[in-house]
Amino acid sequence: EVQLLESGGGLVQPGGSLRLSCAASGFSFSTYAMSWVRQAPGKGLDWVSTFSGSSDSTYYADSVKGRFTISRDNSKNTLYLQMNSLRVEDTAVYYCAKKGGGYGENFDYWGQGTLVTVSS
Amino acid sequence: EIVMTQSPATLSVSPGERATLSCRASESVSSNLAWYQQKPGQSPRLLIYGASTRATGIPARLSGSGSGTEYTLTISSLQSEDFAVYYCQQYNNWPLTFGGGTKVEIK
Numbered sequence: 473e474v475q476l477l478e479s480g481g482g483l484v485q486p487g488g489s490l491r492l493s494c495a496a497s498g499f500s501f502s503t504y505a506m507s508w509v510r511q512a513p514g515k516g517l518d519w520v521s522t523f524s525g526s527s528d529s530t531y532y533a534d535s536v537k538g539r540f541t542i543s544r545d546n547s548k549n550t551l552y553l554q555m556n557s558l559r560v561e562d563t564a565v566y567y568c569a570k571k572g573g574g575y576g577e578n579f580d581y582w583g584q585g586t587l588v589t590v591s592s
Numbered sequence: 593e594i595v596m597t598q599s600p601a602t603l604s605v606s607p608g609e610r611a612t613l614s615c616r617a618s619e620s621v622s623s624n625l626a627w628y629q630q631k632p633g634q635s636p637r638l639l640i641y642g643a644s645t646r647a648t649g650i651p652a653r654l655s656g657s658g659s660g661t662e663y664t665l666t667i668s669s670l671q672s673e674d675f676a677v678y679y680c681q682q683y684n685n686w687p688l689t690f691g692g693g694t695k696v697e698i699k
Contacts, residue, residue, distance in 0.1 A: 507688075517693075519689065522688070572626070573642075574645065575642075576683035577688055579681075580641075581638075583635065585635060
């Protein structure tokens with residue numbers, strides 16, 4: 473059974489940093505692209521970043537480029553998101569998601585999410 | 593960036609009726625289009641990818657169609673578990689983008 477378990481969320485002041493983790497199990501982690509998708513309270517889904525499975529390619533939304541860094545440790549089956557220079561508008565539930573079927577980045581499994589609140 | 597526009601924002605439907613949800617892309621996404629369902633307090637669930645391929649475990653009453661810039665999710669006979677918010681997502685180009693969602697509510 474595929475499981476994705478996020479952790480590391482919490483309350484942080486504007487300008488602060490957090491590192492999110494996503495522990496994966498039940499599939500061959502190293503062979504799949506993994507992503508972070510966020511959802512602000514009461515709002516829709518917003519893609520944040522993707523780390524490819526077949527190479528070291530990374531992709532970012534413009535809104536987080538230069539502030540967030542995605543990484544993965546295939547030996548630990550864990551995906552990370554280092555978030556620096558946090559802004560109030562980064563407040564959201566952050567989900568990690570596994571690449572689904574077919575070509576390209578759709579998401580067939582999602583974690584339960586971890587809440588990041590940026591507030592003074 | 594490809595903008596995804598979903599309509600309507602809210603759809604009121606009686607159980608057993610048919611629901612048709614629309615998703616329009618600002619440029620062609622070449623059927624690289626997925627649909628997700630999200631219920632309150634839950635994570636999104638993949639329903640459809642490749643515009644028309646049902647994900648594992650998704651019942652046949654849900655179907656996807658479309659091409660180019662216009663896509664549709666159809667629920668042929670709404671069941672109680674289908675009342676939720678539905679999002680489309682394009683994965684043809686970076687950045688990946690989602691539509692704003694359609695809420696399917698009980699009429």
